[in-house]
Amino acid sequence: MKIQKTLLAVAAALTLVPVASSAATFRSADIHNADDYPTVVAVKYMSDVLEKKSGGKYKIKVFNKGALGTEKETIDQVKIGALDLTRVNISPMNAICQKTQVPTMPFLFHSVEHMRKSLDGPAGEEILKDCEAQGFIGLAFYDSGARSIYAKKPIKTVADVKGLKIRVQQSDLWVSLIGAMGGNATPMPYGEVYTGLKTGLIDAAENNIPSFDTSKHYEAVKFYSKTEHSMAPEMLLMSKVIWDKLPKADQDMIRSAAKESVAVQRKKWDEQEAKSLAVVKAGGAQIVEVDKASFQAVMGPVYDKFIVTPDMKRLVKSIQDTK
Template structure:
């Protein structure tokens, strides 16, 4: 997809400005970058249906998928100025707007999937969602985005040294860049919508993402090696601009919050099913799956943690997360 200029997106978003309907119905417009077959989009559709039912038709959710309103970064910028109502972004992108969120992007931070849920659904996760309000971004909930692993075109990544000399696409995330550097690779930030072509043209040698994203993006057509080192557990975050949130009355905020909770529960079920399907289908398409020794990768990134020892905000958070049971 051709990258839209921020100006054209802004004009479109202002034209579609949410919460501007009549007294009977308020329309909340949600833009995101995922395909309609993705579990997150399906959960959003369910959220819209639930919201309409809870509110008796007073709140309506209108969804614009597949980067129709711009990249994740662009949608966040539109939320901040009140020209878009809601969006979904990866924590990796959000850390550029709400700095405390970068703690969730640290490699091998969580012991397992349940540990990540315990943290995100508990006090730490709630604090991080609320912390974005000072940047005009209110977090509403976390969608499961599984674990991210490396996929490559020319060779499998079975140990950190296999990344040496490899150009790996990463999100626009300082933490992701530092992780790939620590593992010996050459991090290359590229937008998600441009990645397939970049792989085809050899701009990068590989990328890193979760199984459903690898499958639904059809990147498996180019990359035939998938190494499940599961280096990061980066949730997707559902956000609403504070400009829009503050225009909702207390009852409307409650309806939306309850619908988000149900949407999150539903998406996590869909996600587990999608992960199994993705791994099954990419193997059918000729992708070779590898399960390397994760401890080799975890050892190489310890320097990233050392770099936060003098950070009075992030380092205590790291300790709290590691001690959560």
């Protein structure tokens, strides 16, 4: 209760334009620093669409650069209605909405096209809807790229991972994933990875190409091995507390505007990936093709540990069967 009161107080202090039934500016959070980051651009585009659809009744102000807190803090604020929207990676939602674990699983998607088609379809809608019972309206999935391992040596098969200290997000899934490959998972804050790679505290890390670029990690290690072990998406969430106060027609407008923003985010993401790939190659990084089958073959225990209900197993199969 004390935490909730604190969050309410903080959010109230940050509120610039209160949500009202006649006209409202919804506040949306994002941790990314760049104003032209794909998710930031997408939610700003959503605001333009929503303002037009609603005849000026609604718009969205994006607070990026972590201005409203960390992803976990903004999730907490959205849950209690102290913040209207937030854009987060799906991983922090895994412990809140069980079905969000499904698209986080390793090697679930065999291509970007497969990931997009699956999340745009019934399986994606079911996963978004799973968050409603926990106080969140799942509006859209955004791309977060394919995560791969980068190190001081090329990694071509799963045997090359054995014994490597690999930085991971502070998550049970990521620890299990690297462990299944034979590596030593080393949870570490993102801001410490560059120094860790430079000093040899860790041997490798894993992330997408834009992060490999913008974090300057390619200066520390030169081999980016395309394991593409995860294509876990981003989520755009709205507070159910706020949502339930809106007329059905307005809810439909918000959903529609969010869906329209997905194509903008994907286009911007594809452009960012191409740009970052050119940057890291120019900086001396080598892109290494891998034997993906050798990595996929050791993932059974990870699925056994995290895909634990009939519903989750059905969703996994549904996505795997999507053509």
